[in-house]
Amino acid sequence: MGIVCKNHVFTLQTKSSTYQMKEEGGFLFHNYYGPVIGDVDMSYLVCPMDRGFSGQPQEIVDRRFSLDTRLLEYSAYGTGDYRDYCLHAVYEDGSHVTDLRFVSYEVKEGKYALEGLPAMYQGEEKAETLEITLRDEYKNLEVVLYYGVFEDLDVITRACKIVNQSEEQVRLLRAYSMGLDFDNKDMDMLHFYGRHAMERKMERSPLQHGFQGVESRRGYSSHQQNPFVILCKQDANEEYGWCYGASFVYSGNFSIQAEVSQTDLTRLTVGIQDTQFEFHLDSGESFTAPEVILSFSENGLGQLSRNYHKAIRHNLCRGKYKTERRPVLINNWEATYFDFTPEKLVAIAKDAKELGIEMLVMDDGWFGKRDSDYSGLGDWFVNEKKLKGGLKNLVEEVNKAGMKFGIWFEPEMISEDSDLYRAHPDWALTVPGRSFTRARHQLVLDFSREDVRTYIFDRMCEILESANIEYVKWDANRHLTDVWSAKLPADRQSEVFHRYILGLYDFLEKLTQRFPNLLIEGCSGGGGRFDAGMMYYHPQIWCSDDTDAIERLDIQYGTSFGYPISTVGSHVSVCPNHQTGRSVSMKTRGVVAMAGTFGYELDITRLSQEEKDMVKIQVEEFKKYYFLIQQGDYYRLTDDGRKSPYVAWEFAAEDGTEALLNVVTLRVRAYAMPYTVRIKGLKPEAVYEVEGTGEKYSGAALMNGGYLLPVIWDDYQSVQVHFVECCE
Ligand code: DGJ
Numbered sequence: 001m002g003i004v005c006k007n008h009v010f011t012l013q014t015k016s017s018t019y020q021m022k023e024e025g026g027f028l029f030h031n032y033y034g035p036v037i038g039d040v041d042m043s044y045l046v047c048p049m050d051r052g053f054s055g056q057p058q059e060i061v062d063r064r065f066s067l068d069t070r071l072l073e074y075s076a077y078g079t080g081d082y083r084d085y086c087l088h089a090v091y092e093d094g095s096h097v098t099d100l101r102f103v104s105y106e107v108k109e110g111k112y113a114l115e116g117l118p119a120m121y122q123g124e125e126k127a128e129t130l131e132i133t134l135r136d137e138y139k140n141l142e143v144v145l146y147y148g149v150f151e152d153l154d155v156i157t158r159a160c161k162i163v164n165q166s167e168e169q170v171r172l173l174r175a176y177s178m179g180l181d182f183d184n185k186d187m188d189m190l191h192f193y194g195r196h197a198m199e200r201k202m203e204r205s206p207l208q209h210g211f212q213g214v215e216s217r218r219g220y221s222s223h224q225q226n227p228f229v230i231l232c233k234q235d236a237n238e239e240y241g242w243c244y245g246a247s248f249v250y251s252g253n254f255s256i257q258a259e260v261s262q263t264d265l266t267r268l269t270v271g272i273q274d275t276q277f278e279f280h281l282d283s284g285e286s287f288t289a290p291e292v293i294l295s296f297s298e299n300g301l302g303q304l305s306r307n308y309h310k311a312i313r314h315n316l317c318r319g320k321y322k323t324e325r326r327p328v329l330i331n332n333w334e335a336t337y338f339d340f341t342p343e344k345l346v347a348i349a350k351d352a353k354e355l356g357i358e359m360l361v362m363d364d365g366w367f368g369k370r371d372s373d374y375s376g377l378g379d380w381f382v383n384e385k386k387l388k389g390g391l392k393n394l395v396e397e398v399n400k401a402g403m404k405f406g407i408w409f410e411p412e413m414i415s416e417d418s419d420l421y422r423a424h425p426d427w428a429l430t431v432p433g434r435s436f437t438r439a440r441h442q443l444v445l446d447f448s449r450e451d452v453r454t455y456i457f458d459r460m461c462e463i464l465e466s467a468n469i470e471y472v473k474w475d476a477n478r479h480l481t482d483v484w485s486a487k488l489p490a491d492r493q494s495e496v497f498h499r500y501i502l503g504l505y506d507f508l509e510k511l512t513q514r515f516p517n518l519l520i521e522g523c524s525g526g527g528g529r530f531d532a533g534m535m536y537y538h539p540q541i542w543c544s545d546d547t548d549a550i551e552r553l554d555i556q557y558g559t560s561f562g563y564p565i566s567t568v569g570s571h572v573s574v575c576p577n578h579q580t581g582r583s584v585s586m587k588t589r590g591v592v593a594m595a596g597t598f599g600y601e602l603d604i605t606r607l608s609q610e611e612k613d614m615v616k617i618q619v620e621e622f623k624k625y626y627f628l629i630q631q632g633d634y635y636r637l638t639d640d641g642r643k644s645p646y647v648a649w650e651f652a653a654e655d656g657t658e659a660l661l662n663v664v665t666l667r668v669r670a671y672a673m674p675y676t677v678r679i680k681g682l683k684p685e686a687v688y689e690v691e692g693t694g695e696k697y698s699g700a701a702l703m704n705g706g707y708l709l710p711v712i713w714d715d716y717q718s719v720q721v722h723f724v725e726c727c728e
Pocket of ligand 1: 333363364408475477523524525526542544545
């Protein structure tokens with residue numbers, strides 16, 4: 001198990017997977033990634049063939065050897081591997097050729113860290129690191145490949161560092177984090193596309209020759225495409241088949257591409273997208289490419305997802321709320337939008353408290369001149385006219401009502417109509433003298449600049465320290481354009497996109513260190529920056545601005561492939577829903593919001609007594625199921641909602657002692673066939689009681705025969721069934 005290095009064969013073993021590389025003749029080849037095969041040298045599978053137009057390195061005379069047709073570990077541009085490459089460097093002599101050869105390796109206890117970047121950490125799970133150094137001898141450019149091996153999690157992480165050991169300057173035109181070669185093309189790609197208020201819809205298609213993939217050039221990981229993909233055998237389903245996942249731990253521009261080559265090999269590359277990317281390395285400088293979390297499952301997509309859920313929950317998310325129960329919150333955005341008073345907020349807090357809710361979050365509109373989205377961003381001073389009596393007073397009132405208090409910020413943004421912009425127009429990302437692009441009437445602050453970050457950080461700290469604030473919603477409501485920084489010379493402007501993200505991470509690291517008990521919920525107009533990178537700082541992220549329960553079924557379904565339930569911000573909102581006009585029962589809204597962090601986003605003071613009674617029950621139930629939902633094993637029981645008359649999912653305790661089945665009907669049929677759902681994750685020999693009905697079944701019966709759902713009348717209705725292990 002762990003890392004085995006024998007005769008220059010490097011084998012990384014996890015519980016259920018083996019990953020292997022081999023050094024031969026100075027080249028680092030990829031040998032294998034798949035089910036456990038021990039440390040047998042898999043290079044016996046290499047079948048050298050002479051392929052026309054695929055050349056040989058100078059010292060090799062055998063025409064059957066070409067980098068273009070072999071499985072490589074990290075490919076550099078310019079020496080005859082014509083497939084998608086990981087590294088593209090330009091040297092002072094104008095040459096674009098990099099020839100990476102094996103130098104050395106080192107095995108280390110524990111998991112490597114990446115300076116200034118989020119990455120998985122060791123935690124309680126055992127982890128080991130393998131570092132392999134490659135070098136271009138002619139230009140003294142070194143590449144250190146990092147491998148983190150989490151045996152029990154079935155996870156292997158990759159990242160790399162490119163070091164300029166020469167006396168000259170090197171320009172990196174591409175510095176991807178990894179390439180992963182497969183010896184076949186018979187796989188499907190699953191990716192997660194969308195738009196604002198419709199994030200992470202799953203799409204599955206077979207690989208074809210040429211390129212297919214996802215990327216973002218928006219500055220953030222984006223609503224439109226997500227930096228997580230799966231490659232799986234074409235017969236793979238939830239419970240069966242080989243699946244490979246790649247999750248990029250990065251929140252900015254990214255590219256994940258699969259290329260099927262002339263010889264039917266597949267190469268998956270992951271890295272920072274290289275539009276307007278050119279990083280300069282002076283002598284002695286280095287560039288660190290962000291981490292990729294790889295996982296393999298031979299038991300289908302469900303197991304692959306559970307591998308990611310656990311890895312992110314245990315070894316990426318941090319802070320007190322990684323394990324502690326988070327408060328059930330109520331947010332005033334859809335209740336009041338910008339139009340609120342302290343009295344209104346306190347009234348919401350008081351009614352919410354009565355129903356078991358634990359925290360009030362004051363959303364956008366409490367600072368500067370901010371009664372609409374035309375103005376105020378950047379002026380992080382309490383609007384005393386609106387918050388008569390001040391913030392401290394309001395927080396005290398809310399605390400007195402027995403509720404915690406949370407607050408909204410949008411730190412990376414600036415409105416032209418703000419004192420901050422009037423004082424520092426150059427702090428916004430714009431090109432001097434040129435017209436610029438607004439989105440939601442706002443501009444983006446240049447977070448690559450330390451002075452800008454320090455100012456906003458100090459403002460934020462002053463607010464957070466002025467009252468008992470226990471939660472922050474960190475929003476970011478547009479993507480980047482006009483990317484140019486007043487602080488960098490002309491030849492460094494192509495570093496701004498990445499420096500912005502490094503600046504953001506630096507800010508968040510400082511904030512989490514200064515306020516270790518603060519719960520920070522990420523948000524970017526909903527799930528526009530829902531990525532593993534942000535999860536290092538935010539244990540939860542607002543999943544979508546679409547709060548309609550039926551729409552959320554799809555959004556949360558797609559999200560669940562790569563991200564744990566504990567990260568999925570989801571609330572019960574009012575009906576008719578503000579984004580779709582659809583009306584859905586309070587029960588169903590609750591069941592869907594419980595497949596996430598759970599909370600409310602409505603004017604609770606205006607609910608009927610009957611609705612309030614339901615809220616009270618829902619909150620109690622959520623608290624009761626909290627650890628089962630947030631830390632249990634998650635199972636998707638139906639495929640993409642639109643193909644099935646109902647959607648079902650389940651949370652099962654890791655030790656198999658209980659499970660919670662959730663079902664929402666989509667389109668009921670007349671005299672429909674009875675629906676049976678096979679329950680997962682139970683102990684076959686144990687007996688389970690259905691809470692509330694007294695029915696008893698063996699685990700084997702429930703898992704193999706299934707549970708017969710009660711007949712459900714009408715669309716968009718729901719049931720929750722709790723199975724608890726009991727004595728016979
Ligand atoms: C977008 C967020 O996703 C909403 O929940 C809300 O916070 C608004 N921004 C406020 O402007």
